[in-house]
Amino acid sequence: MNRRTPAATSLALLLALALLGAGCTGGVEGTPGAAGLRDPYFPGLGNGGYDVTHYSLKLDIGPSADDKRRPTGDKSPADDKRGPADGTSSPSAQPSDRPADRLRGTATITARATQDLSAFHLDLAGLDVEGATVEGRPAAVNRAGKELIIRPGSAVEDRLRKGRTFTTVVRYSGSPQTITDPDGSKEGWLRTADGAVALGEPTGSMAWFPGNHHPSDKATYDIEVTVPDPLTAVSNGELISRRTEDGRTTYHWRTAEPMASYVATLAVGRFSTHQSATPDGIRLFTAVDPESEAASEEVLDGIPAVLAWAAEKFGPYPFTSAGAIVERTGDAEYALETQNRPVFPGPPDTALLVHELAHQWFGNSxxxxxxxxxxxxxxxxxxxxxxxxxxxxxxxxxxxxxxxxxxxxxxxxxxxxxxxxxxxxxxxxxxxxxxxxxxxxxxxxxxxxxxxxxxxxxxxxxxxxxxxxxxxxxxxxxxxxxxxxxxxxxxxxxxxxxxxx
Known part of the structure; x- marks a missing residue:
């Protein structure tokens, strides 16, 4: 199995490109960037013709207009994609509403052209695109399955020459999807008892923001997330600011070191949070569902010791921050090495903590x-x-x-x-x-x-x-x-x- 779009979608993609090429005059000279990077297992994943250097995401998250709960399914446990430490799982709670069901986003994507571009693609699953600009000018937008096709106007053609840096802004909204992997497991936007958690290995990040979603294209990130109180929004990197206005709080997270999109995460829910630092200055941030807090405390207190031990074996810790996100059992069905702070599906044991923190060297850096x-x-x-x-x-x-x-x-x-x-x-x-x-x-x-x-x-x-x-x-x-x-x-x-x- 792979992530190729069905034949009908592929035909739609070809037709869209043909129409763009035939119907737009005065556009950028060059050729469209490839719609995929021919990964051995996910040939349609990622996009050619450019290299993303930075994502700036501004997200507003809130409940659905109705109370209907969409089932999220189960995840097969397997090591990183393993279940809770005790091997058990339980169904997600069914809340009376869906506090993190709707998303409105603005993605500002800074990229460098690796060829002369006349058009380029972004990976995006579901969600409604309201418009896009390139270098501040309106750009034509077409959809073909999980491919978002952007064609700039001639006014910005010089900025899409090979080696030049350009900025694309995409405005979008909707109810993010849960994506089923080829192995039958679930990723993307996983609705939890009190919010949601976004997990991206191998393709799920396209469920909540547009981008070049192949591990070979790493970038830095600024993620600003606004959620209704009393929910908390936790992501990668360091918490830069937090501001509250009219019952909604905006959290600004920054990842200054390059990150592959599949280890980007966003967890929205009711969390007990704790900030500290290791003796050598690594900033620690943990977010734990209150139901998992007591059973997680001893293992999470060991994070500094695990990082120090791993640094002796593998070299200096490659990031400036670390920590963990611990959901309640059943909200997710596997652990994932999301950058800086892995996500755990309930209280982890030490072996699982060691495994996911080792990934900060092997997989994330x-x-x-x-x-x-x-x-x-x-x-x-x-x-x-x-x-x-x-x-x-x-x-x-x-x-x-x-x-x-x-x-x-x-x-x-x-x-x-x-x-x-x-x-x-x-x-x-x-x-x-x-x-x-x-x-x-x-x-x-x-x-x-x-x-x-x-x-x-x-x-x-x-x-x-x-x-x-x-x-x-x-x-x-x-x-x-x-x-x-x-x-x-x-x-x-x-x-x-x-x-x-």
Whole structure:
């Protein structure tokens, strides 16, 4: 399965482009940016012809005009997309209204053209577009499925030349969608008992703002969210300001380091919030549903210790803020490594906290070039769990490795080659991915050299993107070793290789 639009939608897209090209005179010389980036699993995701540098989102969120509650469905638990720590789930509460059902937004998108553009695309699922401008001038807007097609007028043609920076403003509104993944799980805009939470892996961020929603296009963010009191709006980065007027409060969140859209989040609801800082100055912000507060307190108090431990293993923490968002059990059905503060579907245990915080290095700072490279995120985050268990719970890494090795689920396919989009969150990406990391450690046969290698990897690709080929080339260059056999057996091999007793 993939995110290609149906045939009828594809035809509509082609017709829309043809009409734009034929019906507009005096437009920008150049060619339209591609409608997708040909990701191996989501070929229609993302857009070509430009690189986004900054999103400024101004969102106003409120209840629906009626009290009808739309079902949100269940999420299959699987590691990052795992259920609560105790493995249980419960149905979302059914409130008498829908306090975060409607959204009105203005997205200001700053981008650099990578070709001479006559038109370009944005990914947006659902929602009604009220209009768009490019460089302050009205632009033609067409819709074709999840593609929003923007064609500027000739007055701004110089700003869409290759290498130039331009600004697009899109005004939109509506009831954001819950998106069903190829594996049947739910993402996008998930309505909760007292609000909503936006989760974006792999495609869900297009449900609440227009953009270039492929992990290879990272950007900085300013997100201003206005919600009715007593709700709180929590997002990524640092809280810059909070102001209340006429019973509504606006929260301004800023993410100064580049972020892939799939780890952008927005949680709206009744939260107990806490702000502090680690001894080395990382700002901490936690938001916890009151029903989960007591059971979460001890684990969340451990965030500074986990960050300090991880920094020793993986290098300096790559961001200026950290924390967590903890929903009540049943509001979401899986944890996700949203940047700076992961979202948890109820009180997490320490292993899950370690996993999601490790993602701040592996996935959030060093982000995959495509969804085929997801094992680099999950393999290292799972290995972080093994390392923590060895250092704190007297469980040797070899024991964790052996347990994963004996688990048949980890051998369904190679971690670097999930057979379809429905498989990118399955066991081999996690467990066998971690086995690749451990076999590399054994091949190097020097723990100091191994962790120097890992810290060098996170430093080399800090706030960037990297592929599996980038990783294997980096390792061989740094070690001076030909590790073809290791990659063939553990990363790409179809069968379970033997191990020495």
């Amino acid at each position: 060093v982000t995959p070039k495509s969804w085929r490279d997801m094992w680099l995120n999950e393999g290292f985050a799972t290995y972080a769990e093994w390392l923590w268990a060895a250092d704190h719970d007297d469980v040797p890494v070899e024991e964790s490795f052996d347990e994963a090795y004996e688990d048949d689920a980890n051998w369904a396919f190679p971690p670097a080659g999930p057979p379809s989009a429905a498989d990118i969150s399955e066991a081999p990406v996690y467990g066998r991915g971690a086995m690749v990391v451990h076999r590399l450690r054994l091949a190097i046969d020097d723990d100091e050299a191994f962790f120097d290698l890992v810290r060098g990897w996170t430093e080399t690709h800090r706030h960037g993107n990297a592929s599996t080929d980038d990783f294997t080339a980096y390792v061989e260059e740094e070690t001076g070793e030909d590790l073809t056999e290791l990659w063939d057996d553990w990363l790409y091999g179809e069968s379970r290789p033997p191990v020495e007793d």
